[in-house]
Amino acid sequence: MKHTAERPLVADGDRPRADVAKGAPRKLVQVAVGVLLQPDGHFLLTSRPEGKVYAGYWEFPGGKLEEGESVEEALRRELYEEIGVTIGAAHPWRDTVVDYPHALVQLHFCKVTEWAGELHMHEGQQFSWQQLPVQVEPVLPGTVPVLEWLEQERGGVPLGG
Numbered sequence: 001m002k003h004t005a006e007r008p009l010v011a012d013g014d015r016p017r018a019d020v021a022k023g024a025p026r027k028l029v030q031v032a033v034g035v036l037l038q039p040d041g042h043f044l045l046t047s048r049p050e051g052k053v054y055a056g057y058w059e060f061p062g063g064k065l066e067e068g069e070s071v072e073e074a075l076r077r078e079l080y081e082e083i084g085v086t087i088g089a090a091h092p093w094r095d096t097v098v099d100y101p102h103a104l105v106q107l108h109f110c111k112v113t114e115w116a117g118e119l120h121m122h123e124g125q126q127f128s129w130q131q132l133p134v135q136v137e138p139v140l141p142g143t144v145p146v147l148e149w150l151e152q153e154r155g156g157v158p159l160g161g
C-alpha cells in the first residue's frame, strides 16, 4: 500500500503523538534519504546516533530539508555532513509518509550510484554495507518498506527467507 499524508504508515501507534498541538494541523516534516548502491547491489545502512529519536536503529543516511532546499540539495548536504561523501546525481525513487510519536514525516528516497570520498561517520554512527535479507537490527519502522521495495525490484525471495 502507498502511504500518503492521508494514510500514513503508523509507527508505535500505542504511544502519544508528542508534536500534535490541539486544533493546529500537524506539520509534515520533509526528509531526504539516500540509498547508496554499489554495482554488486550492496547498499549502505547507518545506525541512528545517540541523542536522536530511535537511537541505535538502522536506516538509510539522510535528514530533514532546510528552508528553501530541494530534496537533492538536502541529500547532498546531509550526506556530506553525516558520512563525509560528495554524491553525484540523486535519482528520486519512492516517497512515503510515516506517523511517528515524535513527528509526521514525508520521506523522499533517492537512489545514488556515484559518490566521491571515503566514508566517515561524523556523528558516531555505525555503518554497514548490506544486501537482502539484512543482517542488522533493529531497522527503523520507516525504513522497513524500503527493504521491501528493493526486494520487489530484485524479484526474488520474500524478506527473511
Ligand SMILES: Nc1nc2c([nH]c(=O)n2[C@H]2C[C@H](O)[C@@H](COP(=O)(O)OP(=O)(O)OP(=O)(O)O)O2)c(=O)[nH]1
Residues within 6 Å of the ligand: 031, 032, 033, 052, 059, 060, 061, 062, 063, 064, 065, 098, 100, 103, 105, 107, 140, 141, 142, 143
Ligand atoms: N535518514 C533517514 N531518516 C528516516 C528513515 N526512515 C525514517 O522513518 N526516517 C525518519 C526518522 C526521522 O523522523 C526523520 C529524519 O530525521 P533526523 O532527525 O534523522 O534528521 P536530521 O539529521 O536532519 O536531524 P537533526 O539534524 O534535526 O537532528 O526521518 C531513513 O531510512 N533514513
